[in-house]
Amino acid sequence: MLKKLAVGGTFDCLHAGHRQLLHTAFAYGERVVIGLTSDRMASGKGASSYRERLAELERFLEQEGYSGRAEIVELNDPYGTAVSDPELDGIVVTEETLERAREINRIRERRGLGKLEILVVPMVLAEDGMPVSSERIRKGMIDREGRVCASRWAH
Numbered sequence: 001m002l003k004k005l006a007v008g009g010t011f012d013c014l015h016a017g018h019r020q021l022l023h024t025a026f027a028y029g030e031r032v033v034i035g036l037t038s039d040r041m042a043s044g045k046g047a048s049s050y051r052e053r054l055a056e057l058e059r060f061l062e063q064e065g066y067s068g069r070a071e072i073v074e075l076n077d078p079y080g081t082a083v084s085d086p087e088l089d090g091i092v093v094t095e096e097t098l099e100r101a102r103e104i105n106r107i108r109e110r111r112g113l114g115k116l117e118i119l120v121v122p123m124v125l126a127e128d129g130m131p132v133s134s135e136r137i138r139k140g141m142i143d144r145e146g147r148v149c150a151s152r153w154a155h
Helices: 016-028 050-064 095-110 134-138
Strands: 002-009 029-037 070-075 090-094 117-121
Touching: 002 016, 016 029, 016 050, 016 090, 016 117, 029 050, 050 070, 090 095, 095 117
Parallel strands: 002 029, 002 090, 029 070, 090 117
Antiparallel strands: none
16 A cells, blocks of 8 residues: 555546546555646536536545545646655556656656656446547547447437
């Protein structure tokens, strides 16, 4: 078990992939810093507001019993406190964000901070074999569990 882990994202339409990422973070970290993308950083993604995403994330953490071990910080850049917090010892990412974690470790090394242990969580796939994503949910292609939505054009 690591003392303090970081995980970050937009966490829009909190879905099965987000839940797997968060469950992994809490399985391996005593404390988890969750970087939640700011409205400015999320602009152009079609995401709901920071306030709405924060409320949904807080509800999830409360339901799972994680609230006392979580700290949510607003992400105003791709790195957040991961490049400066000397207490962090791990980071949880998906294959999609693995290179960012490696970049964070390079920055930490230059700053004289210890490298973070990188835990990679596989992408959760929808019924159609494609990754579950907030964008696909917003487009009505899948639901938050990855079930393919019936086409509204079907007869």
